[in-house]
Amino acid sequence: xxxxxxxxxxxxxxxxxxxxxxxxxxxxxxxxxxxxxxxxxxxxxxxxxxxxxxxxxxxxxxxxxxxxxxxxxxxxxxxxxxxxxxxxxxxxxxxxxxxxxxxxxxxxxxxxxxxxxxxxxxxxxxxxxxxxxxxxxxxxxxxxxxxxxxxxxxxxxxxxxxxxxxxxxxxxxxxxxxxxxxxxxxxxxxxxxxxxxxxxxxxxxxxxxxxxxxxxxxxxxxxxxxxxxxxxxxxxxxxxxxx
Amino acid sequence: xxxxxxxxxxxxxxxxxxxxxxxxxxxxxxxxxxxxxxxxxxxxxxxxxxxxxxxxxxxxxxxxxxxxxxxxxxxxxxxxxxxxxxxxxxxxxxxxxxxxxxxxxxxxxxxxxxxxxxxxxxxxxxxxxxxxxxxxxxxxxxxxxxxxxxxxxxxxxxxxxxxxxxxxxxxxxxxxxxxxxxxxxxxxxxxxxxxxxxxxxxxxxxxxxxxxxxxxxxxxxxxxxxxxxxxxxxxxxxxxxxxxxxxxxxxxxxxxxxxxxxxxxxxxxxxxxxxxxxxxxxxxxxxxxxxxxxxxxxxxxxxxxxxxxxxxxxxxxxxxxxxxxxxxxxxxxxxxxxxxxxxxxxxxxxxxxxxxxxxxxxxxxxxxxxxxxxxxxxxxxxxxxxxxxxxxxxxxxxxxxxxxxxxxxxxxxxxxxxxxxxxxxxxxxxxxxxxxxxxxxxxxxxxxxxxxxxxxxxxxxxxxxxxxxxxxxxxxxx
Numbered sequence: 001x002x003x004x005x006x007x008x009x010x011x012x013x014x015x016x017x018x019x020x021x022x023x024x025x026x027x028x029x030x031x032x033x034x035x036x037x038x039x040x041x042x043x044x045x046x047x048x049x050x051x052x053x054x055x056x057x058x059x060x061x062x063x064x065x066x067x068x069x070x071x072x073x074x075x076x077x078x079x080x081x082x083x084x085x086x087x088x089x090x091x092x093x094x095x096x097x098x099x100x101x102x103x104x105x106x107x108x109x110x111x112x113x114x115x116x117x118x119x120x121x122x123x124x125x126x127x128x129x130x131x132x133x134x135x136x137x138x139x140x141x142x143x144x145x146x147x148x149x150x151x152x153x154x155x156x157x158x159x160x161x162x163x164x165x166x167x168x169x170x171x172x173x174x175x176x177x178x179x180x181x182x183x184x185x186x187x188x189x190x191x192x193x194x195x196x197x198x199x200x201x202x203x204x205x206x207x208x209x210x211x212x213x214x215x216x217x218x219x220x221x222x223x224x225x226x227x228x229x230x231x232x233x234x235x236x237x238x239x240x241x242x243x
Numbered sequence: 244x245x246x247x248x249x250x251x252x253x254x255x256x257x258x259x260x261x262x263x264x265x266x267x268x269x270x271x272x273x274x275x276x277x278x279x280x281x282x283x284x285x286x287x288x289x290x291x292x293x294x295x296x297x298x299x300x301x302x303x304x305x306x307x308x309x310x311x312x313x314x315x316x317x318x319x320x321x322x323x324x325x326x327x328x329x330x331x332x333x334x335x336x337x338x339x340x341x342x343x344x345x346x347x348x349x350x351x352x353x354x355x356x357x358x359x360x361x362x363x364x365x366x367x368x369x370x371x372x373x374x375x376x377x378x379x380x381x382x383x384x385x386x387x388x389x390x391x392x393x394x395x396x397x398x399x400x401x402x403x404x405x406x407x408x409x410x411x412x413x414x415x416x417x418x419x420x421x422x423x424x425x426x427x428x429x430x431x432x433x434x435x436x437x438x439x440x441x442x443x444x445x446x447x448x449x450x451x452x453x454x455x456x457x458x459x460x461x462x463x464x465x466x467x468x469x470x471x472x473x474x475x476x477x478x479x480x481x482x483x484x485x486x487x488x489x490x491x492x493x494x495x496x497x498x499x500x501x502x503x504x505x506x507x508x509x510x511x512x513x514x515x516x517x518x519x520x521x522x523x524x525x526x527x528x529x530x531x532x533x534x535x536x537x538x539x540x541x542x543x544x545x546x547x548x549x550x551x552x553x554x555x556x557x558x559x560x561x562x563x564x565x566x567x568x569x570x571x572x573x574x575x576x577x578x579x580x581x582x583x584x585x586x587x588x589x590x591x592x593x594x595x596x597x598x599x600x601x602x603x604x605x606x607x608x609x610x611x612x613x614x615x616x617x618x619x620x621x622x623x624x625x626x627x628x629x630x631x632x633x634x635x636x637x638x639x640x641x642x643x644x645x646x647x648x649x650x651x652x653x654x655x656x657x658x659x660x661x662x663x664x665x666x667x668x669x670x671x672x673x674x675x676x677x678x679x680x681x682x683x684x685x686x687x688x689x690x691x692x693x694x695x696x697x698x699x700x701x702x703x704x705x706x707x708x709x710x711x712x713x714x715x716x717x718x719x720x721x
Binding site for chain 1: 265625642
C-alpha cells in the first residue's frame with residue numbers, strides 16, 4: 001500500500017479550477033499514493049487572515065485542522081494556502097499546530113517526501129515558470145518546481161525575467177489597490193511575453209488567475225496552467241481541459 | 244507645505260495617491276531603473292558576507308534588547324552625554340521638539356542653520372517650524388537640497404529626489420539656488436559643482452548645525468552619523484553649536500554593538516562595504532569641533548508603538564531603505580503616495596503607528612489605508628537587516644484598521660466566513676457561483692458590477708466549471 005495522502009484542494013481550485021485538483025489526484029495515484037479528499041474541507045481562512053479578519057480566520061483554521069485530522073500528509077496545489085496552514089496556523093490556535101507540521105505544497109511533497117523529480121510527464125510545449133511569492137518566501141520551495149519541470153519530456157523550459165517579482169495579485173490587494181496591482185501585472189505579463197512561451201505555469205491558481213486573466217484580456221494567446229496539470233500530463237494521456 | 248506630525252497634511256489615501264503616481268511616466272522610469280540597479284548591487288554586497296544571516300539575527304537581538312529596556316538605556320545615554328559636556332532634552336512630540344530646537348537656535352543668535360539629512364527632523368517638520376520662527380534651514384545633502392529648493396516632498400528615505408531627473412534638477416537649481424550660474428547645464432558634474440559652491444558658503448558661515456543620528460551608544464554617549472557626501476562631516480565639525488534630534492529607539496547598548504550595525508547598514512542601503520563618511524562624536528571636546536552639543540530625544544508616538552507587541556518591531560528599523568528598493572508596490576508608486584516621510588513597506592507599518600490617534604479624519608483615512616498598500620509578497624522581510632517581519636506587522640495593522648468597522652467589506656467577510664464554516668453551505672455557494680457562466684463568453688467573464696469591476700477592469704475572470712472538484716469527487720469516488 002502506498003503513502004496515504006489527503007488532498008487539500010483549496011476553495012479557489014475546488015470551485016474555479018477543478019482540473020488542477022483532478023490532476024493532483026491523477027499524478028499522486030500514478031506515483032503510488034492513496035489519495036483521499038476529506039469532504040469536510042472548505043477554506044483555510046487565508047483571505048480573512050491577510051485582510052485583517054483574524055477572528056474569522058481562527059475559526060476557519062480550527063475547522064480546517066479538524067477536517068484533516070488523522071492524515072500523515074496533507075498536500076495542497078498552492079504555496080499560499082499551504083503557507084497559511086504551515087506558517088500562520090501555529091500562531092492562531094493550539095488545535096491548528098499539528099496540521100501545520102503535516103501540510104505540504106505539491107512540489108515539496110513530490111521532491112522531499114516522495115523523493116521524485118521525474119514524475120514521468122510529457123508536455124511538448126514552450127513553458128515559463130513564475131515562482132509565486134508565498135511558495136518562494138514563506139515556504140522556501142526553492143527550485144523544486146523547476147527540478148520537476150526540467151524532467152518533463154518534450155517541455156521547453158524558458159527562464160522568466162525578473163521571475164521573483166510579485167505578479168500583483170496579493171488576494172484582496174488586487175481589489176483594494178487595483179491600479180497598483182494592474183501595474184505590477186503589466187510588468188509580469190511583459191516578462192512572460194518576452195519569453196515567447198505558450199504557457200505560463202506556477203504552483204498557485206490564485207496568481208495564475210491574475211496573470212492568466214490579464215493575458216486573456218489582452219488576447220496574447222498565452223495560457224496559464226497550474227504546475228500539477230503539466231506534471232499529470234503523459235504521452236498516453238495528454239492534458240486536456242474539462243469543457 | 245503644512246505637515247501634521249508624521250504625515251503630510253491633506254495627503255489622500257494610498258490607492259488615490261497611487262493612481263496619479265502610476266500615470267507619471269518619468270517617475271515610473273526613474274524608479275524602475277534606480278530600484279533595479281540598487282537591488283542587484285545590494286544582493287552582491289550582501290552575498291560577500293558568509294555570516295550575513297547571523298548578522299541580521301544579531302541586529303535584531305540588539306535592537307530588541309534596546310526596546311525591552313529602553314527606559315534604562317535612555318537614562319544611561321542621558322548620563323553619559325551629560326558627563327561629556329552635552330545637554331540632553333526630552334521631547335514628547337513634534338511640537339515640543341521643534342520648540343526646543345527653535346529656542347536653542349535663537350539662544351545661539353542664529354537666523355540660519357545648516358542641516359545634515361535627518362529622518363527625525365523631516366518627521367516633525369522642523370524646517371517649516373524654523374521657517375515660521377524666522378530661521379532658515381539649509382539642507383546640505385544633495386538630494387535633500389534638490390527637494391528643498393524644489394519646494395517638493397521626498398520620495399525615498401535614502402535618495403529623496405529619486406523621482407527627479409537631471410534636467411529637472413538643473414531647472415530647480417537655476418530657479419531657486421542663490422548664485423547658480425545662469426548657463427548651468429544638466430551634466431551631473433556641473434550640477435554637483437554648483438551645489439558644492441552654494442553649500443560651501445553656508446558651511447563656513449553657519450553658527451548652528453542640526454543633525455539626526457543613525458546610532459547613539461548608551462554607555463559612552465557617542466553619537467554616530469553615517470553619510471556619503473561629506474556634508475555631514477562639515478556640519479558636525481564647523482559650526483559652534485550642534486543640535487541633534489534623535490528618535491528614542493536609535494540606541495545601541497555599547498560601542499562594540501556598532502560593529503554589527505556598521506556592517507548591516509551600508510550594505511543594505513547603498514550596497515557599499517563601508518560608507519564614505521562615518522562621523523562619531525562624544526559630547527564636546529574643547530578646541531575641537533562644536534563648543535555646544537544638544538541632544539533632543541524624540542518620542543512622537545514611539546512609546547505608543549512600543550506598547551504593541553507585534554507592531555513594536557518596526558522600531559528596530561535603521562532606515563536603510565532596503566525594503567523600499569525591493570518592494571514591487573513602491574517601485575510602481577514611488578514614495579510620495581505613502582503620504583509621509585517614511586515611504587515603502589517600512590512606512591506602511593511605521594507611519595500608521597507613529598501617527599495613531601490623530602483627530603484629523605483625512606489623516607486617519609490615510610493611516611488606515613497604508614497597511615493595505617502591499618501584496619504581502621515578503622520581499623521586504625527577506626532583505627530587512629534587522630529582520631522586521633513587515634508582512635506580519637502589515638496584517639496585524641490591517642486587523643487594527645478593521646476594528647469596529649461596519650463596512651460592506653466587513654459584512655462580506657463575515658458572510659464568507661459563515662459560508663466556509665459549513666461544507667454544505669460552501670457547496671451551495673459553489674453551485675451558486677456557476678451563475679457566472681451565464682455572463683461568460685468562451686468561459687471568461689469580461690465585466691462585473693462593482694466591486695467585481697475592480698477585478699474585471701483589467702483582467703478576465705474564469706467562469707467556474709459546471710461541476711466543482713468536490714462535486715466531481717462525490718460523483719466519481721464518494
